[in-house]
Amino acid sequence: MGEVRLENGKRAIGSPKRPPMPLPPRSGGGHRGPAPFSLPHTAQIATLKLATGVHLRNRGLELRWLDEEARMFQLDGAKVVIIGGSAGMGLATARVAMEHGAAMAIAARNPSRLDAAAKDLEMRFGRTVPRRALHVEDRVAVRAFLEAEAPFDHLVLPGSTVNPTLYDDLTDGDARASFDSKFWGPFWAAFDARDLMRRGGSVVFFSGVAAERPVRGYVIGACINGALHAGVRSLALELGKLGLRCNVISPSLVDTPLLDALHALEKEKITAALAARLPVGRIGRAEECAMAAMLLMCNHFMTGQVIGVDGGHLSIP
Numbered sequence: 001m002g003e004v005r006l007e008n009g010k011r012a013i014g015s016p017k018r019p020p021m022p023l024p025p026r027s028g029g030g031h032r033g034p035a036p037f038s039l040p041h042t043a044q045i046a047t048l049k050l051a052t053g054v055h056l057r058n059r060g061l062e063l064r065w066l067d068e069e070a071r072m073f074q075l076d077g078a079k080v081v082i083i084g085g086s087a088g089m090g091l092a093t094a095r096v097a098m099e100h101g102a103a104m105a106i107a108a109r110n111p112s113r114l115d116a117a118a119k120d121l122e123m124r125f126g127r128t129v130p131r132r133a134l135h136v137e138d139r140v141a142v143r144a145f146l147e148a149e150a151p152f153d154h155l156v157l158p159g160s161t162v163n164p165t166l167y168d169d170l171t172d173g174d175a176r177a178s179f180d181s182k183f184w185g186p187f188w189a190a191f192d193a194r195d196l197m198r199r200g201g202s203v204v205f206f207s208g209v210a211a212e213r214p215v216r217g218y219v220i221g222a223c224i225n226g227a228l229h230a231g232v233r234s235l236a237l238e239l240g241k242l243g244l245r246c247n248v249i250s251p252s253l254v255d256t257p258l259l260d261a262l263h264a265l266e267k268e269k270i271t272a273a274l275a276a277r278l279p280v281g282r283i284g285r286a287e288e289c290a291m292a293a294m295l296l297m298c299n300h301f302m303t304g305q306v307i308g309v310d311g312g313h314l315s316i317p
């Protein structure tokens with residue numbers, strides 16, 4: 001940290017490497033307006049540090065906490081392992097976590113897509129990204145991957161497959177395969193990871209709004225999501241004993257490769273119909289789920305929570 005000179009000639013605390021950033025606009029009443037609702041990007045953090053730093057110094061308050069506040073959204077020195085990191089929300093989380101300083105390792109089933117994703121991350125961030133082709137249902141393979149990447153801080157688990165099936169067509173095999181993938185895979189991954197993770201770390205599971213809002217052809221998906229929601233509260237107690245946390249992200253429809261795979265022919269129709277009913281008027285983006293994953297990794301006071309990233313889906317009457 002050093003002192004930098006603002007445009008108005010005043011000095012402020014900031015990184016000497018960065019040019020001074022403009023202060024955020026004021027809202028009515030003379031208070032600073034809320035920061036735009038986006039993940040604190042490094043540049044935004046610098047802006048916040050500068051702006052709030054000047055504000056606090058004027059009030060004669062201690063500045064040291066400010067650095068700690070800014071670092072809350074940093075993953076410098078932390079290692080994140082993502083199963084399902086080659087596409088969709090997992091890849092978006094890998095990007096934003098690396099942008100905020102994390103070391104990364106990713107896994108998924110398709111080796112060529114996995115390799116392409118890892119290379120893209122390496123190109124963007126200039127750091128090696130170990131990868132392993134595996135199925136989350138294969139507990140032995142997952143455990144071996146986790147051991148190879150230990151110790152790590154955060155385990156993010158978006159990788160799973162549930163094939164929607166109409167209730168009348170459901171078979172025992174379909175139902176069990178879905179549970180093996182989206183419930184038991186992440187469940188045992190978290191169980192096996194707990195002695196490989198550093199204290200202060202966390203597990204991020206992924207469920208979906210179908211737990212609370214029925215989707216035709218997705219009874220088993222709803223059961224799995226509900227099981228994850230119920231399970232995370234108990235798991236928070238178990239993992240808490242080890243200094244670890246766990247939370248679930250529950251998305252509504254989000255524009256990822258999953259959507260293309262599930263609704264190839266009717267994607268436009270389905271997304272437009274839901275968008276029209278959602279309070280926000282559109283479906284989600286993978287990056288918005290990545291923001292939630294960042295929050296859950298970085299906020300050490302959050303555990304046992306189900307975080308809806310759903311455009312207000314649960315508010316639809």
Ligand SMILES: NC(=O)c1ccc[n+]([C@@H]2O[C@H](COP(=O)([O-])OP(=O)(O)OC[C@H]3O[C@@H](n4cnc5c(N)ncnc54)[C@H](OP(=O)(O)O)[C@@H]3O)[C@@H](O)[C@H]2O)c1
Pocket residue numbers: 083084085086087088089090107108109110111113114134135136137157158159160161181182206207208209250251252253254255256257258259
């Ligand atoms: N997108 C939505 O609208 C939506 C809505 C509600 C809930 N969700 C949930 O959110 C999570 C992430 O979804 P997404 O949309 O990001 O999915 P996505 O775009 O299909 O990406 C899934 C990632 O996980 C990997 N993966 C899939 N099945 C796997 C398996 N059995 N073992 C290991 N890796 C596997 C995929 O790569 P490979 O295919 O190469 O393995 C890919 O890297 C999922 O749990 C999903 O059910 C999504």
